[in-house]
Amino acid sequence: MTKHADPNLGALVRARRAGRSLPAALYTGAEAFEADCATFFERQWTLVAVEADVPSADGTFVVDFARASVVLARGDDGALRGFHNVCRHRGARLRDAGKATGRRITCPYHHWTYGLDGALIRAPHMGTDFDASCHGLRPVHLRTVGGLVFVSLADGPPADFADLEAAMGPRLAPYGLARAKIAHESVIVEEGNWKLTMENNRECYHCAGSHPELGKTFLPQDFGYDPDELSPAKRAVADGHLALFARKTRAWEEAGWPSAPIEHLVGHDTNFRTERLMMGEGGVARSATMDGKPACRVPLGDVGDADVGDLHFWTHHSWHHLMADHAVVTMAHPISPERTRVRTVWLVNAKAREGVDYDRENLVRVWTATNSQDAALVARAQAGVRTPGYSPGPYSRFTERHLDDFATWYVDRLLAAGH
Numbered sequence: 498m499t500k501h502a503d504p505n506l507g508a509l510v511r512a513r514r515a516g517r518s519l520p521a522a523l524y525t526g527a528e529a530f531e532a533d534c535a536t537f538f539e540r541q542w543t544l545v546a547v548e549a550d551v552p553s554a555d556g557t558f559v560v561d562f563a564r565a566s567v568v569l570a571r572g573d574d575g576a577l578r579g580f581h582n583v584c585r586h587r588g589a590r591l592r593d594a595g596k597a598t599g600r601r602i603t604c605p606y607h608h609w610t611y612g613l614d615g616a617l618i619r620a621p622h623m624g625t626d627f628d629a630s631c632h633g634l635r636p637v638h639l640r641t642v643g644g645l646v647f648v649s650l651a652d653g654p655p656a657d658f659a660d661l662e663a664a665m666g667p668r669l670a671p672y673g674l675a676r677a678k679i680a681h682e683s684v685i686v687e688e689g690n691w692k693l694t695m696e697n698n699r700e701c702y703h704c705a706g707s708h709p710e711l712g713k714t715f716l717p718q719d720f721g722y723d724p725d726e727l728s729p730a731k732r733a734v735a736d737g738h739l740a741l742f743a744r745k746t747r748a749w750e751e752a753g754w755p756s757a758p759i760e761h762l763v764g765h766d767t768n769f770r771t772e773r774l775m776m777g778e779g780g781v782a783r784s785a786t787m788d789g790k791p792a793c794r795v796p797l798g799d800v801g802d803a804d805v806g807d808l809h810f811w812t813h814h815s816w817h818h819l820m821a822d823h824a825v826v827t828m829a830h831p832i833s834p835e836r837t838r839v840r841t842v843w844l845v846n847a848k849a850r851e852g853v854d855y856d857r858e859n860l861v862r863v864w865t866a867t868n869s870q871d872a873a874l875v876a877r878a879q880a881g882v883r884t885p886g887y888s889p890g891p892y893s894r895f896t897e898r899h900l901d902d903f904a905t906w907y908v909d910r911l912l913a914a915g916h
Contacts, residue, residue: 517889530834538563546646562830570613580634643669655766673798677844689875691831714782768813791822793855
């Protein structure tokens with residue numbers, strides 16, 4: 498297939514028309530990919546893990562994302578720290594992606610050895626006058642919010658991440674994700690640009706025709722609908738759902754469960770939005786399962802038997818669903834202009850027992866199927882934007898407003914970065 502040439506990035510960014518998808522080379526080009534890595538995955542706060550990935554002070558978790566690789570380690574003091582996954586000797590990569598145990602990090606090349614606090618504790622053949630204190634691992638900025646681990650590689654990360662912390666700290670706290678355990682995880686490499694992955698996730702225009710499993714408890718109309726397309730009877734049903742949703746939101750808020758939508762998008766460095774949604778017709782479902790019943794008998798954190806719906810939370814490259822019985826955390830990390838690694842983690846109460854309190858297949862069925870279906874859709878979208886026939890198309894003002902906001906934010910941040 499013919500690939501689009503990579504015209505000047507600044508011209509591409511300024512060519513984007515409001516209400517339409519992005520120019521093709523922003524989804525396919527090497528120059529755009531480099532700019533995305535620098536702007537959105539090195540300077541911005543990037544979700545890289547959950548605290549359960551490093552539960553104790555004798556292990557590490559290495560995450561590769563965009564052009565970077567970071568080691569997460571929990572020291573003897575219990576603090577979680579992040580470091581560039583690069584030896585301070587001659588720059589070799591210290592560890593491969595994934596989890597490892599041990600109280601030392603040793604470079605396989607020349608065996609320089611570091612503690613889990615990043616300090617260099619052994620450097621063979623460097624002489625007695627060598628100052629090891631000047632050659633510890635380079636730290637990265639790290640913050641945890643409700644059990645989610647974010648890093649920034651910038652010297653001065655975006656300060657408005659404090660807005661995300663203020664909004665999401667209280668919303669996430671009752672679920673106790675920092676004390677939860679990983680019941681299952683999966684990694685899919687999607688054959689598409691990370692922005693197509695996120696565009697696909699931020700709309701439910703496609704849900705009714707593509708996600709039969711998700712549709713058991715997830716209602717596309719929560720993301721908008723065109724009232725002129727509905728018959729009077731269907732319009733009455735949709736309006737009734739919205740009225741019930743409004744009453745549920747008020748009840749949640751009054752009961753101390755923050756639920757109203759928060760949008761921190763265009764005009765900000767840190768991109769996030771959140772709201773609590775009902776599950777299933779009439780809000781009767783309690784979990785993302787085929788029958789809407791809880792997948793785990795032991796509630797998360799301090800939720801207990803409360804009807805808390807599905808707390809949604811999005812960042813510029815991740816999405817999350819928190820229910821009374823389990824949470825689904827998903828993060829998308831670019832690999833190349835046309836490939837994206839999507840990691841999904843299912844979290845349950847640490848006391849829950851597999852085979853007794855939850856059945857793993859039942860727990861993961863809905864989102865395993867949904868992720869696979871989405872990967873196929875993203876690959877199809879990438880195949881289209883790669884061809885000469887592509888031109889930016891219009892977003893629906895009813896069901897794709899969040900995509901328009903995302904594309905506008907994306908362009909705004911690239912312009913602010915000098916492109």
